[in-house]
Amino acid sequence: MTASITRRRTGKKPRAAVVGAIAVTGALLLTGCGDQRDKTNTTRGATTAPLFSMLPKKIQSAGVIKVGSDINYPPVEFKKDGQVVGLDPDLAAAMGKVLGVKFEFNNAGFDTLLTGLRANRYDIAMSAMTDNKGRQDGVNPDNGKKVGPGVDFVDYFTAGVSIYTRKGDDQGIKTWDELCGKKIVVQRATVSHDLAKAQSKTCEEKKKGKISIEAFGNDTEAQTRLRGGGGDAGASDFPVAAYAVKTSGGGNDFEIVGEQVEAAPYGIAVAKGNTELRDALRQALAFIIANGEYDKIIAKWGVQDGAVLKAIVNGGK
Numbered sequence: 647m648t649a650s651i652t653r654r655r656t657g658k659k660p661r662a663a664v665v666g667a668i669a670v671t672g673a674l675l676l677t678g679c680g681d682q683r684d685k686t687n688t689t690r691g692a693t694t695a696p697l698f699s700m701l702p703k704k705i706q707s708a709g710v711i712k713v714g715s716d717i718n719y720p721p722v723e724f725k726k727d728g729q730v731v732g733l734d735p736d737l738a739a740a741m742g743k744v745l746g747v748k749f750e751f752n753n754a755g756f757d758t759l760l761t762g763l764r765a766n767r768y769d770i771a772m773s774a775m776t777d778n779k780g781r782q783d784g785v786n787p788d789n790g791k792k793v794g795p796g797v798d799f800v801d802y803f804t805a806g807v808s809i810y811t812r813k814g815d816d817q818g819i820k821t822w823d824e825l826c827g828k829k830i831v832v833q834r835a836t837v838s839h840d841l842a843k844a845q846s847k848t849c850e851e852k853k854k855g856k857i858s859i860e861a862f863g864n865d866t867e868a869q870t871r872l873r874g875g876g877g878d879a880g881a882s883d884f885p886v887a888a889y890a891v892k893t894s895g896g897g898n899d900f901e902i903v904g905e906q907v908e909a910a911p912y913g914i915a916v917a918k919g920n921t922e923l924r925d926a927l928r929q930a931l932a933f934i935i936a937n938g939e940y941d942k943i944i945a946k947w948g949v950q951d952g953a954v955l956k957a958i959v960n961g962g963k
Contacts, residue, residue: 695746700926711749714768716756718864721889721947722774734772736943741930755863757835763917764794770914774883776837777801777913777962787840799913800927801961804952806906807838808887811879813901819879820904827855828878831868834861837908838881873899885949911961931957
């Protein structure tokens with residue numbers, strides 16, 4: 647992929663736009679979804695959650711959306727005091743309130759999430775997963791071959807990829823071109839991994855020496871390797887890299903170098919054909935954007951630059 651400087655949010659939503667969005671959402675509830683206040687249906691959640699009726703009957707009955715997630719990616723999702731916390735769990739909880747169901751996070755390796763979704767182990771995958779055409783179409787990024795039916799994404803955040811190094815030891819690295827001949831640590835099957843492999847080919851073509859890439863099952867392992875001197879740099883999504891810089895070693899372990907690149911949406915992955923669930927999730931996201939809950943959660947985790955202004959499907963390129 648061709649690197650591009652991340653797109654930044656242009657500013658707060660105008661008050662009139664927020665009011666209008668709430669009005670539109672309210673109209674949707676009273677028409678397309680039905681006025682829940684007049685219903686006598688006592689199915690779990692139906693009398694209290696405005697978007698419950700949009701969900702597939704199976705999920706209505708279960709009262710749970712099973713989520714596949716790599717729960718080791720702070721601040722997006724991680725465990726603290728035995729509880730799953732982070733940006734994704736908070737957004738899921740807010741969406742769950744308007745859908746009338748709970749989101750149940752199940753831990754798995756990032757590179758197994760879409761396989762697990764295809765095998766029906768989860769209803770969705772929500773794990774800082776970049777929405778791109780390859781995943782939409784079920785194509786292996788390494789060889790371009792079809793490996794599955796692909797997924798649809800409900801896009802809820804925007805993030806680029808950042809390079810980070812040991813603090814005070816950036817070795818002059820500011821761009822991806824300056825990684826030629828060096829060693830990078832990344833999480834396996836991520837956009838950072840794909841970028842490193844693509845850049846390594848470019849380095850070889852320029853006869854600057856390929857990049858030595860060491861890929862790990864999760865980002866924490868990659869950080870540990872770099873901290874111990876096992877690489878020259880690491881790469882990760884900007885929110886994750888920024889969180890590591892802020893917290894690891896009390897802020898003394900790492901520093902971000904250069905600009906983030908490849909700005910792209912994070913998406914909630916839903917199996918192709920499961921349009922009922924996909925559309926319910928999109929409307930739930932639109933609802934919490936309109937009522938302001940989304941902005942509160944984004945601000946809580948300090949990632950306002952990645953906030954989206956509306957809920958869309960398959961916005962990744």
